[in-house]
Amino acid sequence: xxxxxxxxxxxxxxxxxxxxxxxxxxxxxxxxxxxxxxxxxxxxxxxxxxxxxxxxxxxxxxxxxxxxxxxxxxxxxxxxxxxxxxxxxxxxxxxxxxxxxxxxxxxxxxxxxxxxxxxxxxxxxxxxxxxxxxxxxxxxxxxxxxxxxxxxxxxxxxxxxxxxxxxxxxxxxx
Numbered sequence: 001x002x003x004x005x006x007x008x009x010x011x012x013x014x015x016x017x018x019x020x021x022x023x024x025x026x027x028x029x030x031x032x033x034x035x036x037x038x039x040x041x042x043x044x045x046x047x048x049x050x051x052x053x054x055x056x057x058x059x060x061x062x063x064x065x066x067x068x069x070x071x072x073x074x075x076x077x078x079x080x081x082x083x084x085x086x087x088x089x090x091x092x093x094x095x096x097x098x099x100x101x102x103x104x105x106x107x108x109x110x111x112x113x114x115x116x117x118x119x120x121x122x123x124x125x126x127x128x129x130x131x132x133x134x135x136x137x138x139x140x141x142x143x144x145x146x147x148x149x150x151x152x153x154x155x156x157x158x159x160x161x162x163x164x165x166x167x168x169x170x171x172x173x174x
Contacts, residue, residue, distance in 0.1 A: 010116035010133055015109050017142055018085065018102035021073045025102075026109070026135070026142045031087045033097065035105050038082040055084070055099060062086065064099035070150065071130075076101045089151050098151065109142065111135045116144065 015026035016035075041053035041064050050069035054061050064084055068076045076082060081104035089096045119131035132146040 010113040012113050013111055013116075013144075015111060015135065015142060015144055016085065017106040017109055017137075018083075019104045019106065020068055020071070020076075020102060024106065024137070024140065024142045025067075026144045027085070027087060027147055028132070028144070029108055031089075031147045033086040033088060036084045036086065036099070038078055038084060038101070052101060057086065057097075057099075060097065062097050062099050064101060065151070066101045067150075068101070068103075076103060079103070081105075087147050090148050091151075096151075109135075109137065111137075111142075111144075119143075 014029040016029050016032050017024055017026045019025070036055075036057075039055065041055055043053040044051065044063075047053075050066050052064045052066050054063055056062075066076050068074060083102055083105050084099040085102055085105065086097060086099050089098055115136045116133040117136075119128040119134060121128065130145055130150045132144045132149075135142045135144055
């Protein structure tokens, strides 16, 4: 299969772009529920390092994860532009709501399938199974994440106990 043929397998998509460690990432807008300003998060004991804690989102307890830590980067510093992207993740035909910390949100971009390439097999510091594709944008690339791959079933199961926390136990209200 030629490079042009492999590009044809990607559909046109709208992507919410955001920054992590000065790199541009994106997620399919259909996976995004909303974007929130960063607020304090209630830490949950005995959770993975990349799990920042939980927030109370209109009466629902939502786990918040630090994508930088998940991808082996340094911890996200809480700055004025730091935000929480609320996404829907599909695991075993069940939808789970998660918050993902980002350094900042950029914009929603329309990408044609012809401008999206497969993830490189080498040269990226994150697991290529996490990458849906690499979209050409201006002079660089947007790394489009596959949210269903970023968070494995084991991650979701380890976080499931946090969702059983009552909204009153989550110290903040969004």
